Amino acid sequence: MPIWTLYGLSRGLATTPWPGKGDSAQQQGVLGLPVFNPDRCDENCRACVDSCLPGAIGVEASVSGERLTIDYGKCIGCQLCTETCPGGALEKSDHWAFGVRRREDLVWTEALATQEAQELKNVIRSTFGRSLHIRHVDAGSCNGCESELQALNNPYYNLHRLGIFFTPSPRFADLLLVTGSVTYAMHEPLLETYNAMPKPKWVMATGTCAVSGGVTGGGYSCAHGLDGILPVDIYLPGCPPNPSAMIHALLLLLRRAEQMVHGGHYGQ
Amino acid sequence: MKETTERVLQPAEIAEACRQLTDQGARLQMAYAWFPEPGESPEVLYLADEGPGKPFPLLRCRLSRESVQLDSLASQIPLLGWYEREMTDLCGITFAGHPESHPLVLHEGARPPLPPLDPRYLKDQIMPYTEEAWDLPPVEGNDVQILPFGPVRGDVLESAQIVFYYIGEAILHCHPRLFFKHRGMEKRFEGLSPMMGTLIAERISGIGSVSHALAYCQAVENACECEIPVRARYLRSILAEMERLYNHLYYLGHLCHTTTLKVGEAQGKLLAEQCKQLNGFFTGSRFLSGLLKPGGLRRDLDLNGLPGRLRTLEPEIESYMRALETTNSHLDRLITTGHLPYQTAFDQGASGPIKRASGIRRDLRCDHPYAAYDSLTIKIPMCRDGDAHARAQIRMAEIRASIALILRGVEEMQEGAIDTELPMSPHAEGLGWCEGPRGSTYYCVHFDDSGRLARVKVKSPSFSNWRVFPFTVHDTNMMDYAINEASFGLTMAGCDR
Structure with a gap:
């Protein structure tokens, strides 16, 4: 048993300083959920919608015609949409910190709705x-x-x-x-x-x-x-x-x- | 199906044919049923393995519409017991004379209006369920106590219930109740394109996503008669070994947790974490998912930096395993614990490191090479002791072999194409297999007339090993239970699907 104490001590500190200090480099290379660049999106192309098995990407009618909707709450991060999108409107990203307090915050909206203070009770x-x-x-x-x-x-x-x-x-x-x-x-x-x-x-x-x-x-x-x-x-x-x-x-x-x-x- | 020797039989001939196979030394690997046409009778298939290099024997039998029934073979070929009960639950086929004729996959109280795998059963229709008491073996004697443990267990564990019958410290009988996590994954494949099916396969067992995706892709390629490029074959083998590596290291850490070797636990889990970080860095996914597709790989990987990173990790892993093998307190808890004899392992269908620890020399990577395993030869580590220690030793030897395989694979791999066109194949059928970290994974795919998936059967290694596990618990003691369970390295998700 003493050998394990020595073994442990000799390995030194293994813990990441994050989130106290440092960045999130420990997830280097890990792909997160895709990021959407609406200005690169061809409105009539439905490649991403067809490639999305869980139905996270959909189409919604709006005043200015049809537009894409993305619900990150349904996204399984399979990256298929980023591979099928011809214009690079959907891109691979390292965005993974997707924890939210309201389910609606996971749904992509064109103009950012004004955020009421969604604070959990003190x-x-x-x-x-x-x-x-x-x-x-x-x-x-x-x-x-x-x-x-x-x-x-x-x-x-x-x-x-x-x-x-x-x-x-x-x-x-x-x-x-x-x-x-x-x-x-x-x-x-x-x-x-x-x-x-x-x-x-x-x-x-x-x-x-x-x-x-x-x-x-x-x-x-x-x-x-x-x-x-x-x-x-x-x-x-x-x-x-x-x-x-x-x-x-x-x-x-x-x-x-x-x-x-x-x-x-x-x-x- | 390619790579199999098919025999089409009448229902009355099945029992004799299965007996013949076992007499010749073949071992049944799985049995399942499917409905070739909606509203018509099901077909039952039995898959066996006859040994290295020989095609898989496959028995097929179309049941008549009037009698959806077969004679049970479970009392002669015990490992078929679970497959028969699964077919009863999901396909509505009854097996006459089954020694354990109660539900398995669907719990008592689940009442689907049609068998769930019947194509007429809608894909998104939830089945009615009311909780019901379930059949437990009766107890006699005043001193026997019953302890139902689970389905929500301590720590971060998957859901399962283990019912112990015990007197003091001694376990008389252990009765696992599984399939709390049955998500109906095989039904999800219905109607999907071959590519989309990969996403489902990857999510059957998250920590076996490469083995599942690999067996699935190979089944589709087998059905569509599609040859994938050499580089894709190498990359697939490398990914499969990277999966083995992080799984086995975590296994060692978790085993230390049960023998209360704290530093050993920390170090094992740290090494597993470092492997997952390597996975993330080189492939974009800590679980190596989102890479495979029928026809090859979805994107090329630059693995030039991998050997260097692995070589710095290798001495750490080596010194860790050496330290484990010289720690008496740890070994004392493992040696003789959870003994699984050769014959039980063979008859009850043990798979992967579990069977190799009990002296059964079978490994799909050598016996039926796939991906790049025909050029990347491996030596199968073997043990005969059949105890928890033997199971750990097999995994340690496999860790060393995996590192060597990855290093060789990266070195030998040439530049080249990583995918090829997958031809559309209406009504095609195929078999795929893979030796994952936990054992043999089999996939059978059947396409419909439009080239979409009609039926996908998944055999995961934990389904086999959960069936075997209780045989090592009977007549042991409570103190050893956790160690024994950890030494099997089981997953619920793969077993329950």
Whole structure:
């Protein structure tokens, strides 16, 4: 055993300084959700709409004719639209911090709607200080989201340093973190877990399946994510969202980070 | 189907033909049913593996409209038990004389108006469900306690329920109730184009997205008689090995978690994270998804920097594995734990590192080479002990082999095209396979008259290994359970689909 103590010490510090310091270079090269450049879009081309399996890209009639709509809550980041778009209107990007408080903020709108202050009640900070205990429920995921959630506790992300912990019992949990599009068999266990949590409590829909169903929602055995099943406080799409995106969304809940996406626009 | 020897049989001949196959030393790999025409009777297919280099025997049998029934073979060929129950649940075929004739994939209380895989069942129609008690084996004796564990378990784990029958520390019987995560993924393929099907395949098991996409793409290419370029073959093998690498490293870290070797856990998971970061850096996806397509790859990858990065990681991995193999407290918990004998592994259908740890020398990469594995030869690591330690040792040997394979692959790979046109093939059928980190993955695809997917059958390794796992739990103790489960390295998503 002493050999392991020495082994651990000799490896030094493995944890990233982010988000305290530094940038998000730990996700170098990782593709996020595509970015939309409307001025490069040929209005009559529907290549991206046809290539979008979960139906995140659609067409909507407006005063000035038809226009493209993008719902990042449905995007599975498969990058097919960026490969089929002839004009480069949809491009690959490294945008992954897609955690939002309102589901509408994931829908791309032409003109940015004026943002009302969508602040969570101050009760979060006054109740929990800066700490948070999470109960995770897998309601029918592909295990991609779990793999990234498990990564949060590796020495690199070291979630504990931010005062955020996973707890085995819902009785100790402040946040219910749900992955998967909610299968018929997990519907009841999910509600029971939620009901077992003390108030005040929050819910985070993690991954595109939990946000909207993605490509697994619907069908004979699945719902379309959490909407209509539980009240959701934070939506985090991504297939799966990477660990940094998860940390960002958790800090967003604690009001320790700023929301990056408003009206489907990133970083404004 | 190409690469198979097909025999079309009458329902009454199936049992004899399956027995013949097993007598010849072949092992059944999967069985499934599909509906060639909407409203007509289903066809049942049995796929077997006869060993290295030989085509896969495939038995086909069209049931009559009047009697959608077959004799169960589960009491003679136990590994067929789950496939038969799955066909009952999803395709409405009954198997007479099945020793465990209760639902498997659909829980008690699920009442689809038609079998869900019947093409007349609408793709987006949710089935009615009311929660119902389920059949548990009866208990006798006052001292036996029952512990239902799950489906929401401690830590960040996938949903599954394990029911223990135990006295004190001793487990008498373990009864996993799975398929909480059944998402009906096979139904999702219906009506999709071959390209779109890849997106579904990648999302059946997120941490096996390359194996699933690879087996799927190969099945489509097999059906459409499409030869992919050499560079695409190499890239596919390299991606498959990168997937094995991060999975096996995480496995070692998680195994340390169950033996409470804290630094070992941290280091294993850190190494897995570093591999995922390499994946992200070189391919754009930490899970290596969004790269494969039927006909080749979606985009070319520049992997010139990969060998250098891997070589700096290699000594870290090596010293980590050496330290694990010399830590008595860790080894004490693994050696003799969860023993799986050769015969049980063979009869119940164990797959991948699990079967190789119990002495079954089968690896699809060598036996039926695909991608670039015909030029990238590998030595199959083998163990005979069949315990948790043997399962870990197999994975450690595979980590070393994967690194060597990636390095050789990148070195040998030539510039060139990465994809080719995929011909439209109405009514074509194909078989694809892949040896993933957890074992053998099989895909069978059937196209409809317009060249769209009519039926895709997915056999994931965890479906096989979950069936085997309880045999190693009976008559063991509670303290070893978590270690034993971790040593199998199972996923729910792949098993449940």
